[in-house]
Amino acid sequence: MIRRLGFDRFSALYLWALFMLYFGITKHATFFSSTTFKLVLQENVIVGVLALAFLVPLATGTYDLAIGAQMSLSLVISSTLAQHHTVPNLLGMVIALVACGVAGAVSGFFVVKLNVNSFIATLGMSQVITAVVYHTSFQSINSPFTNSFESIGAGNFLGVQRYVWYLLVLAIILWFVLEHTPAGRFMFATGGNPEAARLAGVQTNRLVWSSLIVSGVIAGFAGVVYSWKVGDYDTTVGPGYLFPAVAAVFFGASQLKGRANVWGTMIALYALAWGIEGLQLTFINSNWVQPAFEGVALLLAVALASYQGVIRVRRAKPNATPDAPGSGGATAEAGGGGPPVVTSVASSAPGSDAEGHTGPLAVTHGADESA
16 A cells, blocks of 8 residues: 555655645645745755765765765855955855865775775764864854855846756756766666676776765855855854755655655755744744754654665576676576576665665666666
């Protein structure tokens, strides 16, 4: 019954509909207003960008817990350069993004070359970045950016701020790369079973390293969005966005495909956002609502994602030839049945596959159901 109704793949949509129905009835005067719609849409863009930053290395089985600190690094660099009129604001933004990419490359060095667990490596890197941020600027920087720079992201387009559309464009790009290119398939193969992927010719180390660099750049872009949205810098900005971003990714991993994916992440992000908004409208003293809701959501999301790990088995043909990298999963088959071959282990949260490898998705090369 659960699978027939799609609760295992569309639970976030059901939850979203429940929130809209309940709070639409109890708080109909404010919950369905255009102001609330714009507020929820715009206030969660930064979390959405960081969620996509976390998603990219997660596809390779790698955690990047430095994304919040990298957002702070981007913001402090661009704000400091703008405050002292060192370079134009747009060039300062580019410098900040490059710096975040370098930080991701350093994390990749520890993970790939020194074999440090990504959880530990990126957590330590986040502390190093935080120290750099505090050393660079230990106080707030108010309105350092020019109006022309802020208008790039904060200008109104079709009723909402432009940075909302930038999030959509970023999501479409990542969706296409992860779901419809060989690079995306190789990333998920690396995350599921790195040894099998390596034996199939996939350059797993390069993919892990590159994913951390891309993650750093995207996290830096979250800092740019913050500069467009708020225009000020404070040392507390950045790390606080990590938790809701991770919650959205893990909750989204149980949606649609049964593994980490872009649109599941976006659905989960805004389903949770509307729930938080409804609770904040319900309670007068609502300071506790967001951390409580996000904490419970993360616990339930990880539990649900772990519970829904699925192993799919097919019968291999006796004369089946191994897939070569880039074949897209094609095999030459002839004859009758053979021994069972694990084609995919779809697990959205860290788990283990039939061979004992861990990752958010275990899939041998050649069995891609994500396209």
